[in-house]
Amino acid sequence: MAETTSGNIIPINIEDEMRGAYIDYSMSVIISRALPDVRDGLKPVHRRVLFGMSELGVNYNKSYKKSARIVGEVLGKYHPHGDSSVYDTMVRMAQPWSLRYTLVDGQGNFGSVDGDSPAAMRYTEARLKRIADELLNDIGKDTVDFQPNFDDSLQEPSVLPAKFPNLLVNGSSGIAVGMATNMAPHNLREVVDGVVAYIDNNDITVQELMEYVKAPDFPTGGTIYGYQGVRSAFETGRGRVIIRANSHMEVSKTGKEQIIVTEIPYMTNKAAMIERIAGLINEKKLEGISDLRDESDRDGMRIVFDLKKDAIPNIVLNHLYKYTPLQTSFGVNNVALVKGRPMMLNLLDLIRHYVEHRVVVVTRRTEFELREAEKRAHILEGLLIALDNLDAVINLIRNAKDPDTAKVGLIEQFALSEIQAKAILELRLQRLTGLERDKIIKEYNEIMALITDLRDILANDYRKFEIIKTELADVRERYGDERRTKIEYAAEEFSDEDMIADEEMLITISHQGYIKRTPLQEYRTQTRGGVGARGVKTKDDDFTEHLFSATMLNYLLIFTEYGKLFWLKVYEVPEGSKNSKGRPIQNLISIESGDSIRAVINVRTLSDEDYINNNYLIMCTEQGTIKKTLLEAYSRPRQNGIIAISVHEGDRLLNVALTNGDNDIVIASSVGRAVRFNEKGVRPMGRTAAGVRGINLSDVPGNKVIGMVCINREDAQLMVVSENGFGKRSPLDDYRVTNRGGKGVTTMNATEKVGKLVAIREVTEQDDLMIITRNGIAIRMSVTDIRQAGRNTQGVKLIRLNTTDEISSVTRILKEEDEEESVVPGENGQVMSAGEDTAEINPTEES
Numbered sequence: 001m002a003e004t005t006s007g008n009i010i011p012i013n014i015e016d017e018m019r020g021a022y023i024d025y026s027m028s029v030i031i032s033r034a035l036p037d038v039r040d041g042l043k044p045v046h047r048r049v050l051f052g053m054s055e056l057g058v059n060y061n062k063s064y065k066k067s068a069r070i071v072g073e074v075l076g077k078y079h080p081h082g083d084s085s086v087y088d089t090m091v092r093m094a095q096p097w098s099l100r101y102t103l104v105d106g107q108g109n110f111g112s113v114d115g116d117s118p119a120a121m122r123y124t125e126a127r128l129k130r131i132a133d134e135l136l137n138d139i140g141k142d143t144v145d146f147q148p149n150f151d152d153s154l155q156e157p158s159v160l161p162a163k164f165p166n167l168l169v170n171g172s173s174g175i176a177v178g179m180a181t182n183m184a185p186h187n188l189r190e191v192v193d194g195v196v197a198y199i200d201n202n203d204i205t206v207q208e209l210m211e212y213v214k215a216p217d218f219p220t221g222g223t224i225y226g227y228q229g230v231r232s233a234f235e236t237g238r239g240r241v242i243i244r245a246n247s248h249m250e251v252s253k254t255g256k257e258q259i260i261v262t263e264i265p266y267m268t269n270k271a272a273m274i275e276r277i278a279g280l281i282n283e284k285k286l287e288g289i290s291d292l293r294d295e296s297d298r299d300g301m302r303i304v305f306d307l308k309k310d311a312i313p314n315i316v317l318n319h320l321y322k323y324t325p326l327q328t329s330f331g332v333n334n335v336a337l338v339k340g341r342p343m344m345l346n347l348l349d350l351i352r353h354y355v356e357h358r359v360v361v362v363t364r365r366t367e368f369e370l371r372e373a374e375k376r377a378h379i380l381e382g383l384l385i386a387l388d389n390l391d392a393v394i395n396l397i398r399n400a401k402d403p404d405t406a407k408v409g410l411i412e413q414f415a416l417s418e419i420q421a422k423a424i425l426e427l428r429l430q431r432l433t434g435l436e437r438d439k440i441i442k443e444y445n446e447i448m449a450l451i452t453d454l455r456d457i458l459a460n461d462y463r464k465f466e467i468i469k470t471e472l473a474d475v476r477e478r479y480g481d482e483r484r485t486k487i488e489y490a491a492e493e494f495s496d497e498d499m500i501a502d503e504e505m506l507i508t509i510s511h512q513g514y515i516k517r518t519p520l521q522e523y524r525t526q527t528r529g530g531v532g533a534r535g536v537k538t539k540d541d542d543f544t545e546h547l548f549s550a551t552m553l554n555y556l557l558i559f560t561e562y563g564k565l566f567w568l569k570v571y572e573v574p575e576g577s578k579n580s581k582g583r584p585i586q587n588l589i590s591i592e593s594g595d596s597i598r599a600v601i602n603v604r605t606l607s608d609e610d611y612i613n614n615n616y617l618i619m620c621t622e623q624g625t626i627k628k629t630l631l632e633a634y635s636r637p638r639q640n641g642i643i644a645i646s647v648h649e650g651d652r653l654l655n656v657a658l659t660n661g662d663n664d665i666v667i668a669s670s671v672g673r674a675v676r677f678n679e680k681g682v683r684p685m686g687r688t689a690a691g692v693r694g695i696n697l698s699d700v701p702g703n704k705v706i707g708m709v710c711i712n713r714e715d716a717q718l719m720v721v722s723e724n725g726f727g728k729r730s731p732l733d734d735y736r737v738t739n740r741g742g743k744g745v746t747t748m749n750a751t752e753k754v755g756k757l758v759a760i761r762e763v764t765e766q767d768d769l770m771i772i773t774r775n776g777i778a779i780r781m782s783v784t785d786i787r788q789a790g791r792n793t794q795g796v797k798l799i800r801l802n803t804t805d806e807i808s809s810v811t812r813i814l815k816e817e818d819e820e821e822s823v824v825p826g827e828n829g830q831v832m833s834a835g836e837d838t839a840e841i842n843p844t845e846e847s
Contacts, residue, residue: 025177026176026177026178029176029177030176030177030179030337030342031337031340032044033045033174033176034174034175034176034177034180034181035174035176035179035181035335035336035337035342036167036172036174036181036183036336036337037159037167037336037337038167038336038337038338038343038345038350038353038354038357039159039162039167039353039354039357040135040159040160040161040162040166040167040357041162041165041166041167041168041169041170041171041172041336042135042159042160042166043172043174044079045079045081045085045086045089046089046093047156047157047159047160048074048078048079048086048156049070049074049079049086049089049090049093049104050093050103050128050132050135050136050160051078051136051139051156051157051160052070052073052074052077052078052079053070053073053074053104053126053127053128053132054128054136054139055073055077056069056070056073058070058126058127058128059127059128059133060105060127060128060129060130060132060133061130062127063127064105064107064125064126064127065125065126065127066121066122066124066125067087067090067108067121067122067124067125067126068121068122070090070126071083071086071087071090071121074086077149077154077156078149078150078154078156079150080150083121087118087121090104090106090126091106091110091111091118094106094110094126095110095111096219097113097219097220098219099170099185099219100169100170100171100185100186100187100188100217100218100219101131101169101170101185101188101479102129102131103128103129103131103132103135103170104126104127104128104129104132105126105127105128105129106124106125106126107124107125107126108123108124108125109123109124110124113220113264113269113270113301114269114270114271115269115270115271115272130478130479131164131475131479134162134163134164134475134479135160135161135162135163135164135166136160136161137161137163138161138163138361138365139157139160139161141364141365141368141369142364142365142367142368143161143360143361143364143365143368144157144158144159144160144161144361144364145157145158145159146158159357161361161365162354162357162358162361163358163471163472163475164188164191164192164472164475164479165191165192165195165350165351165354167183167336167350167354168183168185168186168191168213168350168351168354169185169186169187169188169191170185171183171184171185171186171216172336176342179335179342180333180335181333181334181335181336182330182331182332182333183332183333183334183336184216184218184233184241184330184332185216185217185218185219186213186215186216186217187213187214187217187480187481187483187484188475188476188479188480188481189476189480189481190212190213190214190217190483191213192472192473192475192476192480193212193213193476194209194212194213194347194351195351195354195355195472196469196472196473197209197212198348198351198352198355199355199465199468199469204348205348206234206235206346206347206348207235209234209347209348209351210231210234210347213234213347214483214487215227215230215241215485215487216230216233216241216330216332216485217483217484217485218243218265218266218330218484218485219266219484220263220264220265220266220268220484221246221262221263221484221485221486222243222244222245222246222263222264222265222266222485222486223243223244223245223246223485223486223487223488224241224242224243224244224485224486224487224488225242225243225244225327225488226242226488226489227487227489229241229242229329229332230487232332233332233334233347234346234347235346235347236344236346237332237333237334237335237344237345237346237349238331238332238333238334238344239331239332240329240330240331240332241329241330241331241332242327242328242329242330243265243266243327243328243329243330243485244265244321244326244327244488245261245263245264245265245321245326245327246261246262246263246486247259247260247261247262247317247326248260248262248583249313249583249584249587252306256290256306256307256309257307257311257313258304258305258306258307259304259305259307259313259316259317259320260302260303260304260305261301261302261303261304261305261326262300262301262302262303263301263484264301264303264325264326265325265326265327265328265330266328266330267328267330268325268328270294270296270301270303271294272325273324273325273326274292274294274303276324276325277292277320277324277326278292280323280324285323286316286319286320286323286324287308287311287316287319288307288308288310288311288312288315288316288319289305289306289307289308289311289316290306290307290308291304291305291306292304292305292306293306305320310593312586312590312591312593313584313586313587314584314586314587314588314589314590315590317587334346334350336350338353355468358468359461359464359465359468362457362464362467362468363458363464366454366457366458366464367458369450369454370451370454370455370458373447373450373451373454374451375419376447377444377447377448377451378417378419378420379419379420379423380440380443380444380447381420381444382416382417382419382420382421382423382424383420383423383424383427383431383440384440384441384444385414385416385420386410386414386424386427387432387437387440389414390432392413393410393414393424396409396410396413397410397425403425406421406425407421407422407425410424410425489571503519503551503552504519504520504549504550504551505517505518505519505520505549505550505551505552505570505573505575506518506519506520506522506547506548506549506578506770507546507547507548507549507550507556507570507573507600507602508546508547508582509546509547509582509585509597509600510581510582513584513585513586513591513596513597514581514582514583514584514585515573515574515582515583515584515585515588516573516574516575516576516580516581516582516583517550517570517573517574517575517576518575518576518577518578519575520549522577522578546597546599546600546809547770547772547809547810547811548600548602548811549811550570550602551570551602552570552571553569553570553571554569554570554602554603554604555567555568555569555570555602555603555604555605555606555637556568556569556570556573556600556601556602557600557601557602557603557617557634557656558585558589558597558599558600559597559598559599559600559601559619559644559653559656560591560592560595560596560597560598560653561595561596561597561598561647561652561653562592562595562647562652562653563643563644563645563646563647563653564591564592564595564641564642564643564644565634565641565642565643565644566589566590566591566641567606567637567638567641568588568589570602572588573588578778585597589641590639590640590641591641598652598653598654598655599619599653599654599655599656601617601656601657601658603615603631603658606631606634606635606636606637607635611631612630612631612632612635613630613631613632614660614661615630615631615658615659615660615661616628616629616630616631616658616659616660616661616679616684617629617630617631617634617644617656617657617658617659618656618657618659618665618679618682618708618710619644619645619653619655619656619691620653620654620655620656620657620667620694620705620708621645621647621651621652621653621654621691621705622651622652622653622654622704622705623648623650623651623697623704623705624667624669624693624694624695624696624697624705625648625651625690625691625692625693625694626665626667626682626691626692626693626694626708626740627645627682627685627689627690627691627692628659628679628682628683628684628685629684629685629686629687629689630684631658633686633687634687642687643687643688644687645688645689645690645691646688646689646690647690648690654705654706654707654708655705655707655708657708657709657710658710659679659710659712660712661679661680662678662679662680663678663679663710663711663712664676664677664678664679664710664711664737665677665678665679665682665694665708665709665710665711665740666708666709666711666718666735666760666762667694667695667705667707667708667709667744668705668706668707668708668709668720668744668747668757668760669695669697669700669703669704669705669706669744669757670702670703670704670705670706670750670756670757670758671700671703671750671756671757672720672746672747672748672749672750672756672757673743673744673745673746673747674718674735674744674745674747674760675694675695675738675740675741675742675743675744675745676711676735676736676737676738676744677694677737677738677739677740677742678737679710681739681740682694682740692740692741693740693741694708694740694741695740695741695742695743695744696741696742696743696744699743706756706757706758706759706760707759707760707761708760709760709761709762710762711732711762712762713762713764715764715765716732716762716763716764717729717730717731717732717762717763717764717788718730718732718734718735718747718760718761718762718763719759719760719761719762719763719769719783719786719810719812720747720748720757720759720760720761720795721757721758721759721760721761721771721798721807721810722748722750722754722755722756722757722758722794722795722807723755723756723757723758723806723807724753724754724755724801724806724807725797725798725799725800725801725806725807726748726753726754726755726794726795726796726797726798727786727795727796727798728748728786728787728788728789728793728794728795728796729763729783729786729787729788729789730747730788730789730790730791731788734790734791735747735791745791746791746792747760747791748791748793748794748795749792749793749794750794751794753794754794754795755806758806758807758808758810759807759809759810761810761811761812762812763783763812764783765783765784766783767782767783767812768780768781768782768783768812769781769782769783769786769798769810769811769812770810770811770812771798771799771807771809771810772807772808772809772810773799773801773805773806773807773808774805774806774807774808775802775804775805777799777805779798779799781798786798
C-alpha cells in the first residue's frame with residue numbers, strides 16, 4: 001500500500017480556522033444580507049428587486065408583468081440565491097399591512113393579515129409603485145456608486161438616490177450574527193417636517209425633533225400606549241413601544257354590549273390572535289365574553305366580542321389587553337449600516353445621515369448635469385462658428401475627398417475640436433436656415449445660463465439644501481397622508497403634560513354614563529328665550545346629567561351615588577363633537593354595576609402640598625347630610641377608586657364642592673327652600689365618615705336636596721332654575737346666614753306653573769349659563785340677560801320647552817367676549833345667528 005504524502009497538506013489550528021471563517025460569514029450576513037443601509041433604508045435584496053424591476057421597465061405607469069418574470073430577472077442578474085427569498089421580499093413590499101408606504105403594486109393574491117400565503121409567483125403580477133420611483137429617481141445621473149454583480153457581468157447600485165428617508169418612513173427588521181435591527185415605520189409628513197427642521201437648524205436636539213416626528217406610525221393603525229418607550233427610542237435608538245388595538249363599545253340589536261376591535265397591533269396575525277383568544281375563553285382564563293366573531297370584510301377590520309350580561313366592558317377589555325395580542329410591544333432597535341459599519345442610531349443620527357446622503361446625491365447629479373451641459377455648449381459653439389463662416393465651411397467640405405479630410409480641414413482652418421468638427425459634418429442642411437440658426441443661438445444662451453446656475457449650486461451649500469427641501473416638500477405633498485396610529489400619552493404612571501395644551505373643555509356626562517370632552521369654542525352664546533342648539537346627542541331614554549367646564553390638565557374627581565371616588569385626568573376623557581354621544585364612562589373607570597355618577601369636580605393638582613392641605617371637599621347627600629374633608633385625604637389616586645363617604649341606606653350622594661375652609665354654603669331643596677351657613681360650622685372629618693345634618697327636610701313629605709353651592713366670589717348672586725324652564729338670580733344678601741341643619745328660607749316660589757326646583761348655581765354678571773334639557777337641547781345665555789328678582793318670586797322663562805321636555809342640567813361658564821353673538825328666534829322654531837348662515841334644528845323635530 002502506497003504511503004500518503006503530505007506535500008499539499010498544510011497543518012492549521014482548527015480553532016483559528018473556525019474563528020476566521022465564522023467572522024467572515026458573520027460580516028457577510030451583517031453587510032450583505034440582514035441590515036439596511038442608513039441612506040436608502042434598504043437591504044441588498046430589496047435594492048436589487050427595485051432596481052431589477054426598474055431595469056425591466058415595470059414602472060408605475062407601465063403594465064403589470066408576471067412576478068415569475070421579475071423574480072427571474074433579479075435572480076439571473078443580481079441576486080444569486082433562492083427564488084423564494086426574492087419573491088417573499090417583493091410580496092412584503094406590496095402588502096399594505098407590512099409597509100407603511102408600499103413600494104410594489106401587486107395584482108393578485110399577495111397574502112392577508114390573517115397570515116395566508118400569497119399565490120405562487122406564476123399567478124401574480126406586479127409593478128413598481130409611484131413612490132418607489134422616488135427612491136430610484138436620478139440613478140442614471142451618476143448620483144450613486146455602482147458595483148459589479150455576482151459574476152462581474154453587470155453593474156448594480158450600492159445604494160439608491162432615495163428622494164425621501166425610506167428607513168424612517170418604512171422601517172426595517174432583520175437578524176444578523178451577534179446583532180439585530182428592528183426599526184419602526186413613521187408618518188411621511190412628520191418625517192419630512194423633521195428633516196426640513198434639521199436642515200434649517202443643524203444644532204436641533206432630539207427633543208425638538210420630536211415636536212415634528214411625534215411617534216412611530218404603523219400601517220395597521222392601533223394606539224401607542226405610553227410615550228416613555230417612544231422617547232427612549234428617539235433619544236437612544238432603543239425603546240419598547242407598547243401598541244394596543246383600537247376598539248369601541250356598541251350595543252347589538254338584541255341589547256347585548258359588544259367590544260368592537262377595528263385595528264390590531266403591527267405584525268399581529270389576526271387569525272392566530274382570534275384562535276388564541278378563543279382558547280383562553282374556553283379555558284376560562286378570560287371571563288365575561290359570550291361569543292367571538294370575525295366580521296372583517298373589504299370595508300375594514302371588525303372583530304366582535306359579545307359580552308355577558310353582568311360583564312363590565314372596561315374590565316373585559318383590560319383583560320384582553322393583558323392576556324392577548326390585542327396589546328403587544330414593538331422593541332425598537334435602530335441598527336443600520338453607516339459607511340459599511342453597523343451602528344446604533346437615534347432620531348437625530350438617522351436624519352443627519354440621510355441629509356448627508358442627499359447632499360452627495362444632489363452634488364453628483366449637479367456635476368453630471370454640468371458635464372452634459374458643457375458638452376452640449378461645446379458642440380453649439382462649434383455649430384455657431386460654422387454658421388458664422390458658412391460659405392467657407394461648405395467649400396471646404398465640398399472640396400474634401402472624404403469625411404476624414406473634411407474633419408481635419410475644419411479643425412485646422414477654424415480651430416475646432418474633433419467633437420465640434422464631427423458635429424458640423426453631421427449637420428443637416430435644414431439647420432442652415434435662418435430660423436434654425438436662431439434656435440441654435442437660443443439653445444446656446446439657455447445652456448450657458450444653465451451652466452452658470454449649476455456652477456452656483458456646486459459652489460453654494462445653501463442652494464443644495466434648498467433643493468433638498470423643495471424635493472422633500474414635493475414628496476410630502478404627493479404621498480403624505482394622515483397619521484394612522486394614535487398616541488395615548490398618559491398611559492403610564494407619569495403623564496406627558498408638557499405636550500398637551502391646557503385648553504378649556506366642556507365635560508359632558510349623561511344619565512346613562514356617557515362621557516366626552518368638547519372644546520368650549522363649539523358652543524355659541526344665545527339670548528334668553530331662544531330654543532337652544534342641540535348640544536348633546538343621546539339615546540331616546542338618556543339625558544345629560546353633568547355639564548361643566550375644565551382645562552385639559554385638571555384632575556376630575558368623580559363621585560358616585562354609593563359614595564365612591566374615582567380619578568381621571570381631563571385629557572384622558574375622549575374628545576367628541578357637541579353632537580356626539582360620548583364614550584361609556586365604564587370604559588374609563590371601574591364603576592360598580594348599579595352605581596351611577598352623582599358629582600364630578602375638577603381640581604388643579606393633587607401634588608401641591610400647600611394646595612391639598614388648605615382646600616376641602618364638602619359633600620352633600622339627597623337626605624340633607626353634609627360632610628367636610630381635607631382634599632389631602634383624596635390626593636392619592638387609585639385605579640379602582642376609594643370610598644369617599646359612607647352613605648346610609650335609602651340615601652345617596654348628591655353633590656360635592658371644593659372649598660377653601662371659610663366659604664359660605666347654600667343647600668336648596670326641591671320645594672324651593674334654601675339654608676345658608678358658613679362651612680366653619682362643619683368640622684373636618686375622616687375619609688369614610690358619614691357626615692352631619694346640613695338641612696332639615698322633615699316638614700314636607702318627599703322633599704329632597706337638589707343642589708349645594710359654595711359661595712367663593714364677593715360679587716356672587718344665586719341663580720335658581722325650575723324644571724319647567726323658569727329661572728332668576730337673586731342677591732346673596734337676600735339669604736341670611738344661619739346655622740346648619742335649619743329648614744331654610746324661600747328661594748323660589750315653586751308653583752305648579754314653575755315646577756319644582758332643579759338647580760341652584762352661584763353666578764356673576766361675567767358668567768354665561770349653559771342649560772340642557774332631557775331631550776338634549778342646549779342653550780347658552782349670558783347671565784345679564786336674566787333679570788334680577790327677589791327670593792320669593794317665580795322668575796322669568798329661560799327656555800321654551802315642549803310638553804314632553806324639562807330642564808335636566810344647568811352649569812355656569814366663564815364668559816368669553818369673542819364668543820358673544822346676537823341671536824334671534826327665526827321662523828318655524830329655528831334659531832338664526834346674526835352674521836351667520838346657520839340654522840339649528842327645531843327641538844320638536846329632534847325630540
